[in-house]
Amino acid sequence: MATNSSLTSGALASGGQHHVTDIQRLASEGLTAYFGSAAAIRGITLGVPDRSVTAIIGPSGCGKSTFLRCLNRMHETIQGARVDGRVVLTARDGKALDIYAKSANPIAVRKHIGMVFQRPTPFPTMSIRDNVAAGLKVTANGASTPRRTDEIVERALRRAALWEEVKDRLRTSAVALSGGQQQRLCIARALATEPEVILLDEPTASLDPISTQRIEELLHELEGEMTIVVVTHNMQQAARVSSRTAFFLNGELIETAPTRQLFTSPSDSRTEAYITGRFG
Amino acid sequence: MAGLAGRPDGERTTVSAPAIAPAPDRPHRPSDRQRAFAERTLGTVQRRRIVNAVMLSLLFLAAIAATLPLLFILFHLMRLGITSLTPAFFTKMPRPVGEAGGGMANAIVGTLILIGAASAIGLPIGVGAGLYLAERRGARLANAVRYLSDVLNGLPSIVMGIFAWQFLVRPVGHFSALAGAVALGAMMIPMLTRTTEEMVRLVPVALREAALALGYSKWRTSLTIVVRTAGPGIVTGALVAMARIAGETAPLLFTVLGNQFWSVSLAEPIAALPLQIFEYAKSPYEEWHALAWAGALVLISLILVIGVAARFATRQRFGAHGD
Amino acid sequence: MSEGDGAAVIANGDDAPRPLRIVGSAIADRVYTWVLTAFALCIPALLLLLVIALGLAGWPAFRRFGFAFLTSSTWNPVAGIYGAAPAIYGTVVTSIIALIVATPLGVGVALFLSDLAPRRVRQPVAFLVDLLAAIPSVVYGLWGIFVLLPFLRETLMPFLRDTLGLGGTVFFSGPAYGPSMLAAGLILAVMVLPYISAISREVLLAVPRSQREAALALGATRWEMIRGAVIPYAKSGIIGGIILGLGRALGETMAVTMLIGNRHEISASLLAPGYTMASLIANEFAEASSDLHLSALMAVGLTLFVITMIVNGIARWLVWQVGRTGSGRP
CATH class of the missing domain: 1.10.287 (Helix Hairpins)
Known part of the structure; x- marks a missing residue:
């Protein structure tokens, strides 16, 4: 219904990203998401560059989490939720796939676009190892043998900087880990299936400062290898971990720019008001 | 003033x-x-x-x-039941009137068979319906089913007996353990539906979302994450339901009838502890009264054992590993 | 932009290239939903089958006797005349006795547990009362025959009749044999007690603490707080619990069959034997010789079914109402 108007407003909002030369791994075009009849985000057009960290900031209730959940079709799992518009995932060979196309299956989409949530969500009935291997069971390149699974689990845990802490108790319950360890476990679980993109929804909001720092370091290490989108309410965190930042307000994309530029010389007055702490 | x-x-x-x-x-x-x-x-x-x-x-x-x-009931059960509770009670068959000794071996086995067969019918349907109610919380059909399930739960058990008799005994022409199992299984359905729904609702939405975000399909999320997490609670509900049907008597009068002989066939009439207690309690013979008390003690113990198992199941949180 | 097959090949890091596929069918999910829906539909189907079974089985008797089946007090298998009035009467009387005895006890124990009992007492008492629900009907019957009946015959009935002088009233006249509507009513009271107390406790615990504190802050005594603030708040839920107990009492079979004396009579005296609908079916089913006799029993079953359906429907609605308004209030 709102496709037309959302496309135009999206085109306006995307003005700031024309100078990006990098390939865009994931790009939304005129994305509008509804809860029932109320639109939570309107006409968002935003590109996410390959092998980099993109941060999304904004005051709470601005729709940044909703937008993130639209990027791997998680938004529609809520009853009464609906999405208009396109999200294009570009493969390495240049082929572009609209994840909202009729032929696209949300389950298959999510295998390529992983997600980590605000609160750690280890599966309580599974051991640490099985938690990390949980996604392998449903991916095409899933492990065929227990040995291969062990290798993948170790690799994922090493990449998530958790291996040294848990290598001696892989078969014990994942709920016994600390909050920060649980969150890194969830990151390892998302990494294990080798997704194209990882979406993180305020991954450190429920963690202590030390755990937060570890996760931020982790994002730095992963930056060169994969495409990451992180939603955060913490501007300092966005400044620390991301190379590009997008600012959301009241369900609209106000501005997107390289992080340094957005924080030092924002082009929109509302962005400036937000980053200087005048609201939010 | x-x-x-x-x-x-x-x-x-x-x-x-x-x-x-x-x-x-x-x-x-x-x-x-x-x-x-x-x-x-x-x-x-x-x-x-x-x-x-x-x-x-x-x-x-x-x-x-x-x-x-x-306290009174337990006291009398212990006092009158324990004296007749000999090893023979568990191993011997009932004897004709006047002959001393005898036991309820066939009735004990019969009751266990009935519980097993009833669970085989009631468990999948009850748990499945409960899952449905939890997954489609607001749907109109779900509300209707929830209400009907509550109403069904409050119906007298004797009505279930008549139902099984009308469809499974009358057309066949003879009583059978199967008909009894159907009646008892039907009683289990609404109990399980309710507990399953409640237990599944306790599973955080975040876990479901985490599984979906990994690329799990809905059915896989539901069965391997949600049901597994709610597992102990569902097991408890199932055990409580078993305990409740274990002592049911009224539906059995119309379906399994009782049997003085050894039978483990689902197609034949079968002996059951509650039926045997009923028969012996009504009889005028002292020794049968004593056996009835012993039977009641065994029945209550069986129910309590299932109940304790249910509590134990609730306590266990981290179960087996993933694969 | 090729969305046709939705597949492309990418090289992912140092790993072997893996196809990027986002198509796929959701058929498995749809099948799963169908299966769950089918399970859920078993419940309405079961109720429907119950109605059909009872209707089929009881129809001949209803067709033969019409409405008189419910009002006639003659039950004569030899002559082939059946009237269920004594059984309906006995069901009502025993259920009323059960509620009169069990309601104050059940609500009382629930109030004790929710508002008076120290924490350490709460759990064990609640456990003991709940355990009453775990005891099978047939065991209540057994205990009733060998413990309750002798006590009634030798102690309670003479006491009520002679010592209290109630024998002059119609309710306690006649000989005291033991098996009677009073005995059945009392055992029913014990059996429905856990249901009434469990639901009352649940509703009472749902009464917000602020209600209680507000009453106490106004200087109310504990009892005034209970009467003025707690009970009004939980009233319809407690009534729902009582009606739910009534539903149980109406349909209880085994214990009643063993204690009520099984006689087709309408007697005002509670000391006289009688019949309830459920006990009538259970007691005469085995000896029913003619098809009409069987059908008459099933017609009684149908009547019982309809009555309990209505009673349960009302009770569930009341309890559900409390859940709605209770949580909605500040």
Whole structure:
């Protein structure tokens, strides 16, 4: 219904990203998401560059989490939720796939676009190892043998900087880990299936400062290898971990720019008001 | 005010009058009006206190009276049941009247078979329906099914017996353990539906979302994450349902009939502990009465064992590993 | 932009290239939903089958006797005349006795547990009362025959009749054999007690603490708080619990069959034997010789079914109402 108007407003909002030369791994075009009849985000057009960290900031209730959940079709799992518009995932060979196309299956989409949530969500009935291997069971390149699974689990845990802490108790319950360890476990679980993109929804909001720092370091290490989108309410965190930042307000994309530029010389007055702490 | 002082309720307060008598060193004595007012207030306070004490004691007595029947029943069960509880009770078949000894081996096995067969019918349907209710919380069909399930849960068990008799005994022409299992299984369905729904609802939405975000399909999320996490609670619900049907008698009268001989076939009439207790309790023979008490003790013990298992299942949180 | 097959090949890091596929069918999910829906539909189907079974089985008797089946007090298998009035009467009387005895006890123990009992007492008492619900009906019957009946015959009935002088009234006249509507009513009271107390407790615990504190802050005694603030708040839920107990009492079979004396009579005296609908079916089913006799029993079953359906429907609605308004209030 709102496709037309959302496309135009999206085109306006995307003005700031024309100078990006990098390939865009994931790009939304005129994305509008509804809860029932109320639109939570309107006409968002935003590109996410390959092998980099993109941060999304904004005051709470601005729709940044909703937008993130639209990027791997998680938004529609809520009853009464609906999405208009396109999200294009570009493969390495240049082929572009609209994840909202009729032929696209949300389950298959999510295998390529992983997600980590605000609160750690280890599966309580599974051991640490099985938690990390949980996604392998449903991916095409899933492990065929227990040995291969062990290798993948170790690799994922090493990449998530958790291996040294848990290598001696892989078969014990994942709920016994600390909050920060649980969150890194969830990151390892998302990494294990080798997704194209990882979406993180305020991954450190429920963690202590030390755990937060570890996760931020982790994002730095992963930056060169994969495409990451992180939603955060913490501007300092966005400044620390991301190379590009997008600012959301009241369900609209106000501005997107390289992080340094957005924080030092924002082009929109509302962005400036937000980053200087005048609201939010 | 002064007019009220002459009212007869004033008399009720005479006992407490000394308490408000003026202290001797007071400079002024209270006027009659003040005095009457104080007495009346004190009277009300005292009456309220007495009513309070009486009613609270009544509540206390109600609590005692409510726990007494159970203690009595357990006491008599132990006293009268244990004396007849010999090894033969578990290993021997019932004997004809007049012959000493004999046991309820066939009835014990029969009851276990009935519980097993009823669970085979009631468990999948009850858990499946409960999952449906939890997954489609707001849907109109879900609300209707939830309400009907509650209504079904409150129906007399004898009605289930008639249902199984009409469809499974009458057309076939003879009683069978299967018909009894269907009646008992049908009773389990609404109990399980409700507990399953409640247990599944306790699983955080975040876990479901985490699985979906990994690329799990809905059915896989539901069965391998949600049901597994709610597992202990569902097992508890299943055990509680088993305990409740274990002692059911009325539906069995119309379906399994009872059997004096050894039978483990679902197609034949089968013996069951509650039926045997009923038969023996009605009989005029002392030795059968004793066997009935022993049977009741065994039945209650079976139910309590299942109940304890249910509590144990609830406590266990981290189960087996993933694969 | 090729969305046709939705597949492309990418090289992912140092790993072997893996196809990027986002198509796929959701058929498995749809099948899963169908299966769950089918399970859920078993419940309405089961109720429907119950109605059909009872209707089929009881229809001949209803067709033969019409409405008189419910009002006639003659039950004569030899002559082939059946009237269920004594059984309906006995069901009502025993259920009323059960509720009169069990309601104050059940609500009382629930209030004791929710508002008076120290924490340490709460759990064990609640456990003991709940355990009453775990005891099978047939065991209640057994205990009733060998413990309750002798006590009634030798102690309670003479006491009520002679010592209290109630024998002059119609309710306690006649000989005291033991098996009677009073005995059945008392055992029913014990059996429905856990249901009434469990639901009352649940509703009472749902009464917000602020209600209680507000009453106490106004200077109310504990009892005044209970009467003025707690009970009004939980009233319809407690009534729902009582009606739910009534539903149980109406349909209880085994214990009643063993204690009520099984006689087709309408007697005002509670000391006299009688019949309830459920006990009538259970007791005569085995000896029913003619098809009409069987059908008459099933017609009684149908009547019982309809009555309990209505009673349960009302009770569930009341309890559900409390859940709605209770949580909605501040």
